[in-house]
Amino acid sequence: xxxxxxARPDEVRxxxxxxxxxxxxLDGPSTRAELASELGLNRSxxxxxxxxxxxxxxxxxxxxxxxxxAGRPSLLVLPQPEAAVVLAVDIQVEHVALALIGLxxxxxxxxxxxxHSRTRAPGEVLTRIVDATAPLAADLGVRPVxxxxxxxxxxxxLDGHVHEAPNLRWSDVALGQRLAAALEIRVVVGNDAELxxxxxxxxxxxxxxxxxxxxxxxxxxxxxxxxxxTALRGTTGYVGELGHMAVRPQGRDCYCGSRGxxxxxxxxxxxxxxxxxxxxxxxxxxxxxxxxxxxxxxxxRRRLGDLAEWLTIGLVxxxxxxxxxxxxxxxxxxxxxxxxxxxxxxxxxxxxxVSRAMxxxxxxxxxxxxxxxxxxxxxxxxxxxxxxx
Amino acid sequence: xxxxxxARPDEVRxxxxxxxxxxxxLDGPSTRAELASELGLNRSxxxxxxxxxxxxxxxxxxxxxxxxxAGRPSLLVLPQPEAAVVLAVDIQVEHVALALIGLxxxxxxxxxxxxHSRTRAPGEVLTRIVDATAPLAADLGVRPVxxxxxxxxxxxxLDGHVHEAPNLRWSDVALGQRLAAALEIRVVVGNDAELxxxxxxxxxxxxxxxxxxxxxxxxxxxxxxxxxxTALRGTTGYVGELGHMAVRPQGRDCYCGSRGxxxxxxxxxxxxxxxxxxxxxxxxxxxxxxxxxxxxxxxxRRRLGDLAEWLTIGLVxxxxxxxxxxxxxxxxxxxxxxxxxxxxxxxxxxxxxVSRAMxxxxxxxxxxxxxxxxxxxxxxxxxxxxxxx
Numbered sequence: 008x009x010x011x012x013x014a015r016p017d018e019v020r021x022x023x024x025x026x027x028x029x030x031x032x033l034d035g036p037s038t039r040a041e042l043a044s045e046l047g048l049n050r051s052x053x054x055x056x057x058x059x060x061x062x063x064x065x066x067x068x069x070x071x072x073x074x075x076x077a078g079r080p081s082l083l084v085l086p087q088p089e090a091a092v093v094l095a096v097d098i099q100v101e102h103v104a105l106a107l108i109g110l111x112x113x114x115x116x117x118x119x120x121x122x123h124s125r126t127r128a129p130g131e132v133l134t135r136i137v138d139a140t141a142p143l144a145a146d147l148g149v150r151p152v153x154x155x156x157x158x159x160x161x162x163x164x165l166d167g168h169v170h171e172a173p174n175l176r177w178s179d180v181a182l183g184q185r186l187a188a189a190l191e192i193r194v195v196v197g198n199d200a201e202l203x204x205x206x207x208x209x210x211x212x213x214x215x216x217x218x219x220x221x222x223x224x225x226x227x228x229x230x231x232x233x234x235x236x237t238a239l240r241g242t243t244g245y246v247g248e249l250g251h252m253a254v255r256p257q258g259r260d261c262y263c264g265s266r267g268x269x270x271x272x273x274x275x276x277x278x279x280x281x282x283x284x285x286x287x288x289x290x291x292x293x294x295x296x297x298x299x300x301x302x303x304x305x306x307x308r309r310r311l312g313d314l315a316e317w318l319t320i321g322l323v324x325x326x327x328x329x330x331x332x333x334x335x336x337x338x339x340x341x342x343x344x345x346x347x348x349x350x351x352x353x354x355x356x357x358x359x360x361v362s363r364a365m366x367x368x369x370x371x372x373x374x375x376x377x378x379x380x381x382x383x384x385x386x387x388x389x390x391x392x393x394x395x396x
Numbered sequence: 397x398x399x400x401x402x403a404r405p406d407e408v409r410x411x412x413x414x415x416x417x418x419x420x421x422l423d424g425p426s427t428r429a430e431l432a433s434e435l436g437l438n439r440s441x442x443x444x445x446x447x448x449x450x451x452x453x454x455x456x457x458x459x460x461x462x463x464x465x466a467g468r469p470s471l472l473v474l475p476q477p478e479a480a481v482v483l484a485v486d487i488q489v490e491h492v493a494l495a496l497i498g499l500x501x502x503x504x505x506x507x508x509x510x511x512h513s514r515t516r517a518p519g520e521v522l523t524r525i526v527d528a529t530a531p532l533a534a535d536l537g538v539r540p541v542x543x544x545x546x547x548x549x550x551x552x553x554l555d556g557h558v559h560e561a562p563n564l565r566w567s568d569v570a571l572g573q574r575l576a577a578a579l580e581i582r583v584v585v586g587n588d589a590e591l592x593x594x595x596x597x598x599x600x601x602x603x604x605x606x607x608x609x610x611x612x613x614x615x616x617x618x619x620x621x622x623x624x625x626t627a628l629r630g631t632t633g634y635v636g637e638l639g640h641m642a643v644r645p646q647g648r649d650c651y652c653g654s655r656g657x658x659x660x661x662x663x664x665x666x667x668x669x670x671x672x673x674x675x676x677x678x679x680x681x682x683x684x685x686x687x688x689x690x691x692x693x694x695x696x697r698r699r700l701g702d703l704a705e706w707l708t709i710g711l712v713x714x715x716x717x718x719x720x721x722x723x724x725x726x727x728x729x730x731x732x733x734x735x736x737x738x739x740x741x742x743x744x745x746x747x748x749x750v751s752r753a754m755x756x757x758x759x760x761x762x763x764x765x766x767x768x769x770x771x772x773x774x775x776x777x778x779x780x781x782x783x784x785x
Contacts, residue, residue: 161753170753230717234628240719248750252713255645263749265712323654324641328619328717330629360652361637364550364559 020056023048025394027056031066031086032110032389033209038081057084065090065110065396086111091396092144093388094151094190096136097199097381098158100174100226101290104377105136107143107151108385110396112210114378116147129169129180137189153192153392155384156182157199159227161248164240167196173262174226195387199223200249201238202383203373204231207335209386211375216333220325222249223337223373224278228270232329250274254320272317278339281314290339297342304346311347319354326359326368337373348372409445412437414783416445420455420475421500421778422598427470446473454479454499454785475500480785481533482777483540483579485525486588486770487547489563489615490679493766494525496532496540497774499785501599503767505536518558518569526578542581542780544773545571546588548616550637553629556585562651563616584776588612589638591772592762593620594627596724598775600764605722609714611638612726612762613667617659621718639663643709661706667728670703679728686731693735700736708743715748715757726762737761 014022026046031037037045043053060066068082088109097104099122106117118139122132144150160172167183187194197205204213204221213219217236223229230249232239250270251263258267271277275293276286282296300307308315322334334355336343343351352370355362362368373379403411415435420426426434432442449455457471477498486493488511495506507528511521533539549561556572576583586594593602593610602608606625612618619638621628639659640652647656660666664682665675671685689696697704711723723744725732732740741759744751751757762768 161750163753171749173749234623235626237624239623239628248716251716251749252641253709254642256643256709257646263747264752265747265749320642320645324713325717327637327640328714358652358654360560360562360640360654361550363653364552 024056028396029393036083036085038083088113088115089149091392092149092151093385094140094154095381095385096156097384104381105139106381107147107149116143118143127175129177133185151192153388154190154194155388156196157202157380157384158196159199162196162198167194193391195391197387199380200229201231203337203379204233205238205386206375206379206383207373208233210382212335212371212373213333218331219333219335220329220331221335221337224274224339226275228274252321252324254317269321273314275339277314281311294342300344307344307346315347315351319351322355323359327361330361333369335371335373337379341372413445417785418782425472425474427472477502477504478538480781481538481540482774483529483543484770484774485545486773493770494528495770496536496538505532507532516564518566522574540581542777543579543583544777545585546591546769546773547585548588551585551587556583582780584780586776588769589618590620590627592726592768593622594775595764595768595772596762597622599771601724601760601762602722607720608722608724609718609720610724610726613663613728615664617663641710641713643706658710662703664728666703670700683731689733696733696735704736704740708740711744712748716750719750722758724760724762726768730761
């Protein structure tokens with residue numbers, strides 16, 4: 008609330024320009040008429056904005072590919088990927104992926120490497136990120152203007168301080184500050200599940216859905232929540248740790264200091280136990296075993312029944328607490344055979360009173376695959392720069 | 397987003413007027429200078445607004461009571477309770493309370509009655525609410541202009557449809573519509589824990605705190621969440637059912653269709669079991685037993701240790717999911733002896749990784765007592781009318 012609640016014309020123009028760019032960035036090529044209708048702006052305002060953006064090379068206008076419409080086609084306005092490039096980094100327990108992503112969300116180039124105990128120290132990871140970025144950017148002839156990083160841990164959003172990332176064995180790492188100093192660009196660090204949820208909401212299965220929970224199993228289990236269209240975040244930006252719901256009080260001790268956490272019952276180690284693999288099996292082995300069960304519902308239910316029950320119990324809690332319209336399952340959960348996923352969904356709908364009230368919550372697999380967190384990291388970086396492109 | 401993002405002068409005036417009224421309503425009597433500074437408006441704008449409101453009798457200006465300051469005192473602007481009166485109704489499992497509440501939050505008059513199985517049918521409750529309101533309003537010489545209702549169940553906010561209120565044995569009751577038709581005023585129906593959280597946030601222990609979870613034990617256990625200053629609500633307005641987190645998978649069956657729900661371990665029946673009372677003991681008996689333990693920490697821990705452990709497990713989940721700064725405990729939980737509450741807080745801080753990251757979550761007792769939900773119901777009614785007072 009200010010003493011001048013009326014925006015100045017240049018503020019209005021900047022606001023409209025950023026809104027138009029965000030729309031093109033997220034929804035892709037559009038005609039001027041579509042932009043006008045979507046933004047509620049008149050055509051002359053749209054013309055002025057598009058002309059300005061085209062002049063500075065941020066968008067281009069092209070004849071659409073044949074087949075889109077007959078007669079004289081409307082020009083499409085396209086975001087130009089190179090006009091604004093961000094660096095997205097996804098630090099996982101067993102590997103790091105990074106990508107340069109252009110306006111519009113196109114991955115222009117990428118790199119990744121495995122992590123193991125020797126190379127997992129924060130300093131090592133940081134150096135390698137910086138070293139990998141320069142040649143990739145040079146090859147592509149672009150220069151990232153901001154960076155988003157996904158970390159599997161408890162992150163303070165304000166400054167990208169990683170408080171605890173237990174599966175990485177990191178604690179109190181000033182990741183945001185150190186990376187910003189090394190890269191000399193703005194850096195935003197987020198919790199991996201939060202960024203996964205954001206990506207699903209903006210570009211994936213949950214596009215257009217305002218109340219979504221994204222739950223994914225990697226080594227750990229994490230969850231991100233979009234409530235009323237906005238990422239849910241606690242005090243000082245700490246995001247929730249869904250994987251550390253205590254679902255089984257008599258269960259295994261968890262490194263987090265609690266016991267019987269959801270993560271211990273449905274994380275990668277639990278998948279290994281269910282599939283008869285050693286607990287530290289490589290991801291690939293787990294995926295192969297899951298695939299074998301895809302066409303054998305009886306065996307799938309026998310092997311994965313317990314894990315499915317714990318998954319259901321956790322989901323009942325999540326749905327009863329948050330009342331989402333849609334639950335998106337990511338990472339290892341996407342490998343659950345159809346029969347098992349069907350049982351989980353069915354049981355969740357029966358046992359959650361909030362789901363019953365809503366007429367049934369939807370449960371779907373992530374369609375972004377392992378790129379969800381990387382794309383989410385890109386989006387928080389884009390958010391930082393959209394006003395200044 | 398619209399084609400005219402610039403507010404018209406009359407819109408600006410109405411917006412400022414409502415902001416000023418909301419401030420007086422929630423923060424109480426203030427000087428013009430305080431209002432100007434709080435709202436970021438200049439003194440001539442404040443003067444015009446206050447003069448207009450005084451003319452229509454919505455506020456009055458008075459010399460403050462002596463002692464507030466020396467010299468020539470600034471006049472205080474006071475909201476006039478009778479200028480806008482709402483009806484607040486708190487339907488609990490064992491009783492109904494209603495009150496007429498004036499601008500500024502003062503309870504002008506109230507009434508309440510016990511509910512038992514014969515009088516708990518929706519039609520009975522509705523009729524009694526309507527019958528009790530008219531004479532109360534007549535006695536006070538006021539007329540409510542909107543109504544807020546708190547219900548212990550799953551409520552669709554849009555139209556006040558009560559989907560399930562299991563402890564009342566209600567299902568699919570068009571409470572909002574029926575009450576609005578009978579009272580001929582606007583009616584807003586909310587989940588009791590959501591409204592309790594709102595009241596704590598606006599007028600209670602959590603005033604000024606933006607990330608709060610309110611958890612209370614009556615017959616059922618409910619929880620409301622304020623995230624980033626706003627009440628958290630799921631799809632189509634259904635609010636979460638925190639009491640139906642499954643904390644004890646091998647525990648008792650719950651009427652909700654799940655098992656080992658938090659409510660079964662820390663609700664009123666669990667208090668009765670812990671205190672050696674029959675499960676259907678009246679509330680008063682429970683409170684008396686709790687009071688006896690207040691000065692005997694050893695006995696308190698012996699009797700309530702298990703209940704405290706389940707309370708802690710649920711709170712660890714809630715804090716790990718939502719990362720609140722403050723947890724406010726309401727209703728029966730406020731009767732927990734200091735020693736027990738201390739143990740719960742301590743254990744929560746150790747076992748929740750999100751609490752550790754934040755440097756410790758605070759846990760406090762509600763200060764609004766049994767009026768929390770009633771006051772919350774009043775606030776949702778006031779929200780409806782603040783623009784038009």
